[in-house]
Amino acid sequence: MIIDLQSRVAHHVRRIVAEMFGVQMEAVAFQYPPRLELGDLALTVPFELAKTLRRNPREIARDLAGRLGSLPDVARAETAGGGYVNIFLDRRAFALELHRGLIEPRSAALTNGRVIVEHTSINPNKAAHIGHLRNAVLGDTFVRVLRHRGYTVGVQNYIDDTGVQVADIVVGFIHIERKSLDEVAAISGRFDHYCWDLYARVGDFYAQDLARRELQSEALHAIEAGDNETARLAAHVAARIVECHLATMARLDVHYDLLVLESDILRLRFWERAFARLKESGALWHEQEGKNAGCWVLSMEEGGHDEDKIIVRSNGTVTYTGKDIAYQLWKLGLLDRDFRYRRHARKTRGGDLWTTTSGEGDADAPAFGHARAVYNVIDVGQSYPQRVVKAGVAALGHAAAALSSRHLAYEKVVLSPATARALGYDVSDGETSVKVSGRKGLGVKADDLIDALVAKAREEVDARDPARDSRARESAATEIAVGALRYFMLKFSRAKIIVFDMDEALAFVGETGPYIQNAIVRARNIFVKLEAQGASVEDLIARARALDLERFLAGEEGDLAFALLMLVARSEDVAQQAIDSGGDATLLAKHAFLIAQAFHSYYQKPQHSLLRAENDDVRAFRVLVVDIFVRQMTILADLLGIPVPERM
RNA sequence: GCGCCUGUAGCUCAGGUGGAUAGAGCGGCAGCCUUCUAAGCUGCGGGUCAGGGGUUCGAGUCCCUUCAGGCGCGCCA
Numbered sequence: 001m002i003i004d005l006q007s008r009v010a011h012h013v014r015r016i017v018a019e020m021f022g023v024q025m026e027a028v029a030f031q032y033p034p035r036l037e038l039g040d041l042a043l044t045v046p047f048e049l050a051k052t053l054r055r056n057p058r059e060i061a062r063d064l065a066g067r068l069g070s071l072p073d074v075a076r077a078e079t080a081g082g083g084y085v086n087i088f089l090d091r092r093a094f095a096l097e098l099h100r101g102l103i104e105p106r107s108a109a110l111t112n113g114r115v116i117v118e119h120t121s122i123n124p125n126k127a128a129h130i131g132h133l134r135n136a137v138l139g140d141t142f143v144r145v146l147r148h149r150g151y152t153v154g155v156q157n158y159i160d161d162t163g164v165q166v167a168d169i170v171v172g173f174i175h176i177e178r179k180s181l182d183e184v185a186a187i188s189g190r191f192d193h194y195c196w197d198l199y200a201r202v203g204d205f206y207a208q209d210l211a212r213r214e215l216q217s218e219a220l221h222a223i224e225a226g227d228n229e230t231a232r233l234a235a236h237v238a239a240r241i242v243e244c245h246l247a248t249m250a251r252l253d254v255h256y257d258l259l260v261l262e263s264d265i266l267r268l269r270f271w272e273r274a275f276a277r278l279k280e281s282g283a284l285w286h287e288q289e290g291k292n293a294g295c296w297v298l299s300m301e302e303g304g305h306d307e308d309k310i311i312v313r314s315n316g317t318v319t320y321t322g323k324d325i326a327y328q329l330w331k332l333g334l335l336d337r338d339f340r341y342r343r344h345a346r347k348t349r350g351g352d353l354w355t356t357t358s359g360e361g362d363a364d365a366p367a368f369g370h371a372r373a374v375y376n377v378i379d380v381g382q383s384y385p386q387r388v389v390k391a392g393v394a395a396l397g398h399a400a401a402a403l404s405s406r407h408l409a410y411e412k413v414v415l416s417p418a419t420a421r422a423l424g425y426d427v428s429d430g431e432t433s434v435k436v437s438g439r440k441g442l443g444v445k446a447d448d449l450i451d452a453l454v455a456k457a458r459e460e461v462d463a464r465d466p467a468r469d470s471r472a473r474e475s476a477a478t479e480i481a482v483g484a485l486r487y488f489m490l491k492f493s494r495a496k497i498i499v500f501d502m503d504e505a506l507a508f509v510g511e512t513g514p515y516i517q518n519a520i521v522r523a524r525n526i527f528v529k530l531e532a533q534g535a536s537v538e539d540l541i542a543r544a545r546a547l548d549l550e551r552f553l554a555g556e557e558g559d560l561a562f563a564l565l566m567l568v569a570r571s572e573d574v575a576q577q578a579i580d581s582g583g584d585a586t587l588l589a590k591h592a593f594l595i596a597q598a599f600h601s602y603y604q605k606p607q608h609s610l611l612r613a614e615n616d617d618v619r620a621f622r623v624l625v626v627d628i629f630v631r632q633m634t635i636l637a638d639l640l641g642i643p644v645p646e647r648m
Numbered sequence: 649g650c651g652c653c654u655g656u657a658g659c660u661c662a663g664g665u666g667g668a669u670a671g672a673g674c675g676g677c678a679g680c681c682u683u684c685u686a687a688g689c690u691g692c693g694g695g696u697c698a699g700g701g702g703u704u705c706g707a708g709u710c711c712c713u714u715c716a717g718g719c720g721c722g723c724c725a
Contacts (some may be wrong), residue, residue, distance in 0.1 A: 034668060080668075082706080083705090123725080163724095164725075310722085311723095317723085319724085321725085381725095383652065411653080491661075492662095493661085497719095507687095509687055517687085518685085521687095580664080586662075593673090604690085605689080609683095647685080
């Protein structure tokens with residue numbers, strides 16, 4: 001809402017600057033004064049004009065301020081500091097416009113074309129861990145923000161069902177446990193957790209005798225060839241683990257539109273097609289000499305020497321990077337091949353979940369691929385292969401498409417020494433963090449973390465509200481756990497390594513998801529009580545609209561309330577910023593926290609009590625403020641994927 | 649060696665497009681519950697924004713450089 005207001009004011013500022021100084025300004029930048037007493041918005045145009053006009057910015061500010069006071073939306077304007085123009089808004093008009101915008105939300109203008117976000121993409125061979133949660137929460141939150149801002153988004157989860165990690169588990173079943181497909185299928189309980197342990201044993205198994213590595217490559221070849229017992233076992237493992245991952249992510253309300261199976265990329269010969277095009281264009285060539293002799297390589301054109309990346313090995317097999325180039329080309333609509341699709345048994349939030357297939361597809365499948373922009377949420381360790389993929393796309397003459405394909409890189413999650421010790425890992429005194437290791441089975445399983453959070457939240461809920469129905473307490477505990485976890489994953493910027501500490505992650509006080517949830521619960525509860533007393537929120541809001549709000553939004557309470565409203569008004573701006581900055585929702589999470597903080601601070605003062613307001617006008621005013629807060633916070637919580645319990 | 653990332657309060661971290669006195673949470677200290685649910689609020693203390701140089705009216709933010717730490721540079725993914 002503040003964006004609209006700013007563009008109206010900016011329009012007038014440009015006009016006035018042209019009249020007074022004869023200068024055409026392209027953009028007018030707004031800032032927020034450090035303290036509310038100084039003003040609601042600040043202009044820095046006098047600083048910019050000072051250069052071209054060769055005049056003191058203070059004088060320019062004074063001239064400009066004199067003309068701004070009579071504009072619509074503006075109550076008055078002052079000069080301050082070395083040349084700021086501080087604008088005080090017409091608070092009544094501001095509050096009413098803000099409220100109207102939240103009651104009748106204009107959905108953001110639809111942008112053209114589809115955006116694809118790929119996230120999660122966990123190897124389907126063992127349980128998801130906290131690092132995967134960071135990926136999924138980052139990706140899912142970005143998707144929510146994009147959709148909110150008018151983008152059409154397709155969410156894809158890439159399943160590497162023919163890779164070495166699945167092969168390792170297959171080796172484990174065949175050569176360590178000596179289980180048949182039927183016996184594996186009969187394993188009950190949490191299959192992904194079973195494989196988590198088995199995977200660690202396979203690591204030991206290889207380490208004991210390096211010759212056993214051959215078993216991995218044997219399994220891999222059998223899987224790629226297909227139509228044999230090993231391949232069927234691999235398919236069973238991958239499919240079953242994917243279901244586990246989907247179930248884990250669903251606990252956090254993370255969903256996908258399409259599962260892309262690597263086996264389908266192979267069977268539908270996407271790579272052969274991409275390979276042919278890459279050869280035609282000369283992007284790939286067959287190296288005749290040197291250490292890469294016999295390989296098909298792609299030049300990275302950096303430094304000019306030894307920068308070639310092998311795409312096809314000398315034994316003729318294609319690397320993962322090669323397959324990813326094919327997949328990326330398909331995403332961008334640059335590969336003249338398509339998958340076939342069938343409905344998956346699981347539903348997604350908006351409707352059907354689809355999966356690729358090389359068999360018969362459903363006739364009514366929607367279109368996928370052909371994206372205008374692609375975001376790949378992948379850990380920062382894969383920056384190099386991601387650059388290779390982009391270079392491959394660019395080498396086919398699609399420079400613009402390569403640019404619209406972005407790597408949303410995020411740092412890893414490691415364990416604090418305390419948490420690593422609690423998991424039974426031996427930590428020496430000097431260490432400040434411990435890397436997770438799939439090979440050693442070291443790490444925190446996503447489900448275990450969520451379970452611990454729910455249990456901790458359940459204790460709190462039980463202690464506060466023992467009389468409440470047990471199922472209601474459980475669902476509140478679950479929502480609090482999810483809110484805490486999602487906020488925790490967002491509060492650090494992507495480039496920061498998270499040193500995961502169980503106690504810190506389990507904290508529900510301070511800058512956390514539950515803090516935000518509590519603010520909304522408190523606010524909603526006021527309305528519940530108000531209605532229970534026989535009052536009507538709707539009537540009170542109608543009454544508020546007719547009030548002299550300028551008066552109510554002044555003074556000690558008014559300033560506090562207005563500060564809250566100013567923060568609320570910036571929400572869409574911050575959401576868009578999260579997109580423009582390249583997909584970092586940290587700002588938006590922080591923003592939600594700031595609004596919650598402003599509300600808590602306002603709410604806490606007994607003299608601001610809504611239910612015990614001294615008269616109906618004051619009550620009506622407070623209802624308006626709280627209503628604006630609740631409506632905006634509900635939107636923000638949804639964007640962050642933070643559920644709101646009925647009671648805390 | 650080359651490339652990328654990080655360095656801000658005791659700890660963990662925020663700090664669009666350069667702007668006013670650099671913020672939050674945790675921890676510490678001192679207060680606030682016959683309550684619109686204290687998972688909350690108020691106050692206090694806490695800073696060479698790693699060091700140095702430069703650009704600018706103005707730099708935590710941009711440029712150069714040094715230092716420290718991490719990651720990448722596979723016919724793994």
